[in-house]
Amino acid sequence: xxxxxxxxxxxxxxxxxxxxxxxxxxxxxxxxxxxxxxxxxxxxxxxxxxxxxxxxxxxxxxxxxxxxxxxxxxxxxxxxxxxxxxxxxxxxxxxxxxxxxxxxxxxxxxxxxxxxxxxxxxxxxxxxxxxxxxxxxxxxxxxxxxxxxxxxxxxxxxxxxxxxxxxxxxxxxxxxxxxx
Numbered sequence: 660x661x662x663x664x665x666x667x668x669x670x671x672x673x674x675x676x677x678x679x680x681x682x683x684x685x686x687x688x689x690x691x692x693x694x695x696x697x698x699x700x701x702x703x704x705x706x707x708x709x710x711x712x713x714x715x716x717x718x719x720x721x722x723x724x725x726x727x728x729x730x731x732x733x734x735x736x737x738x739x740x741x742x743x744x745x746x747x748x749x750x751x752x753x754x755x756x757x758x759x760x761x762x763x764x765x766x767x768x769x770x771x772x773x774x775x776x777x778x779x780x781x782x783x784x785x786x787x788x789x790x791x792x793x794x795x796x797x798x799x800x801x802x803x804x805x806x807x808x809x810x811x812x813x814x815x816x817x818x819x820x821x822x823x824x825x826x827x828x829x830x831x832x833x834x835x836x837x838x839x
Contacts (some may be wrong), residue, residue: 757793762813762832766789770832772825776810778803783825786815797829806830 764770764786771782776798784790797811808830815823 660773661747661802665818738767751833757796759793761835762794762829763835764790764831766794766831766834770827772813772823772827774825776826778828780826784823786827790815791835792827792832792833794827794832803830 670838765788767788769785769787770790772784772786772792773782774781775781782798792811794811797809800809802805806828808828810826811829813825813827817823
């Protein structure tokens with residue numbers, strides 16, 4: 660057998676026809692385009708297809724090969740509620756009458772006596788936990804955050820004998836059992 664292979668007359672005619680066939684500008688341009696530019700269109704298309712099919716592939720996987728999804732832990736309640744600077748210990752019940760009474764500051768953070776019946780008014784003095792005040796003329800029940808109480812007029816005499824008058828939120832006051 661020889662390595663020289665002569666094309667048959669039909670094969671020779673096909674080769675000649677291909678060589679003589681006119682090439683369009685688009686075909687000529689496509690032949691000149693480098694292979695890496697052709698991939699710039701193909702790769703994003705393949706990537707998009709893979710991204711779209713990933714959930715289906717995961718569903719069809721056997722259980723032992725599926726990726727583990729973390730179990731959602733319930734959020735602890737202390738993380739869900741806002742933290743308040745001072746917590747009433749205990750919450751004062753709304754007063755049904757406006758007779759003056761003595762009360763003690765119950766919150767460890769202390770409590771401000773203010774110039775008006777509102778948490779945004781100027782503080783007059785900060786009373787420490789355990790300070791005693793005379794309370795009277797409580798207003799209607801209101802909420803500051805989630806804490807229920809009333810703004811009441813209060814008077815306080817400090818250790819130097821100075822008297823202070825203002826408004827205090829009674830949710831942070833404990834009514835003394837013996838009135839004076």
